[in-house]
Amino acid sequence: MNQSQFRGTYRPYVSPRDPCPPILEKTFVLPPQLFTNFQKPGLPQNSPEEALKQGSLWPQFVDGFYREEGIS
Amino acid sequence: MWVYEKKLLYPVEVTTCNPMLAKYLMEQYGGADGELAAALRYMNQRYTVPDKVIGVLTDISTEEFSHLEMLATMIYKLTKDATPEQLEKAGLGAHFVNHGHSLFYENAGGVPFTATYIQSKGDPIADLYEDIAAEEKARATYQWLIDISDDPGVSDALRFLRERENIHSLRFRESVEILKEERDRKKIF
Numbered sequence: 230m231n232q233s234q235f236r237g238t239y240r241p242y243v244s245p246r247d248p249c250p251p252i253l254e255k256t257f258v259l260p261p262q263l264f265t266n267f268q269k270p271g272l273p274q275n276s277p278e279e280a281l282k283q284g285s286l287w288p289q290f291v292d293g294f295y296r297e298e299g300i301s
Numbered sequence: 302m303w304v305y306e307k308k309l310l311y312p313v314e315v316t317t318c319n320p321m322l323a324k325y326l327m328e329q330y331g332g333a334d335g336e337l338a339a340a341l342r343y344m345n346q347r348y349t350v351p352d353k354v355i356g357v358l359t360d361i362s363t364e365e366f367s368h369l370e371m372l373a374t375m376i377y378k379l380t381k382d383a384t385p386e387q388l389e390k391a392g393l394g395a396h397f398v399n400h401g402h403s404l405f406y407e408n409a410g411g412v413p414f415t416a417t418y419i420q421s422k423g424d425p426i427a428d429l430y431e432d433i434a435a436e437e438k439a440r441a442t443y444q445w446l447i448d449i450s451d452d453p454g455v456s457d458a459l460r461f462l463r464e465r466e467n468i469h470s471l472r473f474r475e476s477v478e479i480l481k482e483e484r485d486r487k488k489i490f
């Protein structure tokens with residue numbers, strides 16, 4: 230699964246007087262449904278087992294979320 | 302920092318002595334989808350959104366405060382000379398007992414404002430979608446206020462305010478589109 234296509238980044242203002250070590254780049258989620266205004270018929274489907282595991286019949290709408298991404 | 306200009310964003314003309322209408326206008330003054338909720342919501346969210354949309358939140362929040370000022374003016378004018386009996390007849394008896402002739406942040410049903418009306422999720426898309434929904438709800442509230450208002454001056458101001466909500470909704474929708482352009486940036490570098 231490639232999450233990076235469902236993430237955006239920005240570089241917040243950083244002051245030389247920031248009290249904590251500043252995070253130079255912040256990542257935020259742009260979930261897949263943002264890019265599909267109306268689902269087209271006939272999209273590739275997961276197997277039933279995979280659909281149950283992923284939470285969606287269509288892999289196109291799965292972007293996952295892992296602590297390791299470090300978003301928060 | 303803010304600079305205050307001592308005039309209303311749009312002139313407010315009130316032509317009737319109508320405390321009942323004042324009670325209804327309180328929905329936009331201290332209600333869940335009202336101007337105070339809008340102003341406070343955007344002013345607070347702006348710290349944790351991508352820098353490209355901070356300005357939209359600052360600008361719209363500031364404008365919502367000027368809408369709040371217009372509503373305060375209307376409510377004040379509609380009630381300032383009303384007798385306790387007139388206020389009671391308009392359903393503002395309990396308001397008068399608690400607040401006299403002063404204004405208060407409460408909705409048309411007299412429920413005081415609460416911060417639970419607004420949210421800040423720290424997720425830019427979740428926050429902007431809340432903002433779009435809030436603008437559409439404010440637009441709808443103005444529609445029902447226009448439908449119930451029998452004061453032509455107040456109705457005129459309400460129509461102005463309703464159109465502003467349309468524009469705010471569009472600006473937040475544009476903000477979502479701007480953030481969508483940030484998609485996949487990481488991979489290009």
Ligand SMILES: [Fe+2]
Binds near residue numbers: 436469
């Ligand atoms: Fe608005």
